[in-house]
Amino acid sequence: MEAALDTSQIVKFAKLDDLLALSRANSLWPLTFGLACCAIEMMAAGGPRFDISRFGAEVFRPSPRQADVMIVAGTVNRKMAPAVKTLYDQMLEPKWVIAMGNCAISGGPFVFPGQYAVVEGVDKLFPVDVFIPGCPPRPEALLEGIMALEEKLTGKRRWPVVKPPQ
C-alpha cells in the first residue's frame, strides 16, 4: 500500500468558476467600438507605448459575436442608440461594458439645456460595469479601467493600486 503523496506542490484545486473568471479576465476581447475622440486614445492604448496586449486585450474584434467587452469610447447619439443597443444585444454572455470618457458616462460636454441629439450616458441603454472619466481619458486610465474590470471578474487586482509617494 503506498503512502498518500503530498501533491500540494504540484496539484492545485480550485473552483471552476475561479478558473473561468481568471481566464476571462486575462483575455478580454474588446469590440472595436470607437465612436469619437476617445477612440483615438483607445487606439493609443493598443499602440506600442501603452500596449493593452500585456493584459490580453489587444484582440479587438469587429464582430460583436466574438467580443467579450464593449468599450464604448465616445458620444452615443440618439440616432446611433439603436445600433449600440443592437450591438450589445448581439454580444454573447458573459459580456461586460466599459464606458470610456465623459460622453459615455453622462453625455460629457454635450449636455446643455435644449440639447436634442445626445444620449446622456450609455448606462441609459444598458448596464455598465466600469466608468472611466476623462475627456478623453489617458490610455493609462483605460488600462486602469481594464484592471478594475478584471478585479470585478476575479475579485483580485492584478497588482495593487499605485499610491503616490507621501
Add this chain to the structure above:
Amino acid sequence: MTSPADSAVRPGVNETFVLNLGPQHPAAHGVLRVKMTMDGEYVMRAEPVIGYIHRMHEKMGENRTWAQFLPNTGRIDYLSALHYNHAYVAAVERALKIEVPRRAEFLRVITSEMNRISSHLVWWSAYLIDLGGLTPLLYAFDDREKLLDLLEAVTGSRLTYTYFRFGGVYNDVDEAFLRGTRQFVREFRPRLKMYRDLVTDNIILRKRLENIGPISAEQCRKYGATGPVIRGSGVAYDVRRAEPYSVYPELDFEIPTRPEGDSMARYLVHMAELEQSLRIIEQGLDRLPDGPVLGKVPRVLRPPAGDYCFAVEAARGRFMVRLVSDGKDIPYRVKLRTPSFSNLSLFEETSRGMILPDALALMGSLDLVIPDIDR
C-alpha cells in the same frame, strides 16, 4: 476581369442588393454608414448616411459665450484640434481687432504643424489598416507618442487641445520643449525614410492604390473638396497660401501636389506634407521671437454686429468658421465649414462601378474624421 457591363450577358437578371457598411465598421473611421447598392462585388451606388455622431456644435455655439465655445473646437476634428482652435480664435480676433503677439503666432504655427504631423500619422495608420496592413500603426503611434509628450507638456492635453486663447496662447513654452521638438524633427526624418521604404514603395500598396478612385480637379471644385484631395488632383490649393494667416507668409514651404488624382496621389501628398511640416517647425523654432504670448483682450467679448469668417488649412483641408454676431456676449450663429463634409460628398459620384475594396481604398484616401462631418 468582369465588369458591371457584363450584366448584359445575363439579360433580365437584376441581382443588385443593398449592403450596409457601418455605422460600426472597422474601416468606417468612426460612425459612418454607407448604404451600398451592389452588383456582386461592384458598387453601383454608395450613399453615405451621416448623423450618427452629430453633437450639436453649431447649436452649442448659440448657447455658450464666445470663450465657452472654445473647448468645442477641439472636439470637432479631434485629430487636428489646434487648427480648429486657430480658426475660431482668429475669427473672433478678426471681429474684435485683437492683436496677437509675434511669439504667440509662432507658437501657434509650430504647435499646429506638430498637430498636422500627428494627425497624418493617425491617418496613415488607419488607412493601412483598411488596406490590410496592421503593422504601420505600431510604428506611427510610437512617433506620435513623442509628439504628444511635447504637446502635452505645453498644452496639458494629448488629443483635444484647447491651447489657443483670444489674443495668443495660454502657456509659454520652455527650453525642454524647444530642445525636445528639435530632437523630434531630427529623429523623425529617418523614420520617414523608413516609412517610404517599408510602405510607400511596397508593391502591394502600389497595386492597391495606383489608378484607384480617380478624382478630377473639376469634381473637387464642384463639390468643394479641399486639402490633400484637391492637391492630389493637381491643384495647388492651400489656405495658407490662398488666404495667408498667422506667420505663414514669412515661412518657406512647398505645397505638395500630384497630378494623377488617384488614391496613390492623395497618399503621396499626405506623406510629402509630413516633410513640409517638419520644415515649417524648424523655421518656426529658428525664428521664435521673445515676448509675451497673450495680447490685450477686452474683459467682456462683444464683437460688433456683423458676420466674420476665418479659414485655416487643417490637416484634412479647408476649415472655415463663419460667425454671426449681434453684439452680445453669445454668438448669434456659428457656422463650421468642415473639410471632411465636402470631401465625403464626392464619394457617391466617384465610387460608382468600383469593387468594394477599391471603394474603401478611395474612402480612406479622403482622410475622413466622422465627427468632422457631423459636427
Add this chain to the structure above:
Amino acid sequence: MNPTLDQLCEQFGRLVGTVPVPSKPPVPTASSSVGPALGLPVAASGEGRVAGPASESGAGLRPADQAAKMAAHPPPAPTGPIQKTDHAAKGYDLDVTVAPTQIVMAAEIMDRAGFGLDAITGVDWLAQEQMEVVYDYFHPTAPGRVAVRTRVPRARPEVPTIAAVFPGANWHERETHDFFGLVFAGHPDLSPFLLPEDATFHPLRKDYQP
C-alpha cells in the same frame, strides 16, 4: 481688386440691375433705395429692419413694436447689393445680396468664374421674421472669396436649389434644411441628414423648443 473680382462685380451688377457700389457708399434711407422696385431687400438703417423680397413693408408689426421685440442688435444692413469688403476685417472680398429667385443665376456666375462652393449657411433672424441664406465661394487658383446672400420670409422659407450647378450643394442644402426647415425647391432629396431619419424638428431655429 483683382481682375476676377472686378469681372464678378460687373456680372452681378447686371444680374441685380444696379451698378457696383464703391467701398464707402452713402447711407440710404428707406425711400431712396432702389431695392423695393426690384424686389430686393431694403437697407433701412434707421429702423434696423430688412423687409423680405416678397413681403410688403407694412405687413407685421409697427416699427415701434418691431424695435421693442428685437432683443438683439441686428447687423448693419448691406448698404448696397454689391459690396467690396476688406478681407482682413471680414474674411471675404465681395458681399453680394440677391433676391431668392436670382440665387441660381448667381451660382452660375460663380461657376463660370471658376469658383468652388465653400459653404451654405442658414441664419434665423427671428426678430425680423426672415431667414437668411449665405453662400460662400472660394477659388482654387485665384485669390478672392465671395459671399452671396439672400433673405426669405420665415413664414415661407423657400429658396431654389443650386445643386444642378454645384453638386456639392446637395449636402449643404440638406443640412440647412435639417437645421432650419428651409425648403430648397427642386432639391432631389430633402430627407433628414444629420438628424435621425424620423426627425420632424429644426433645432437651429430660434424658436425651437426641445
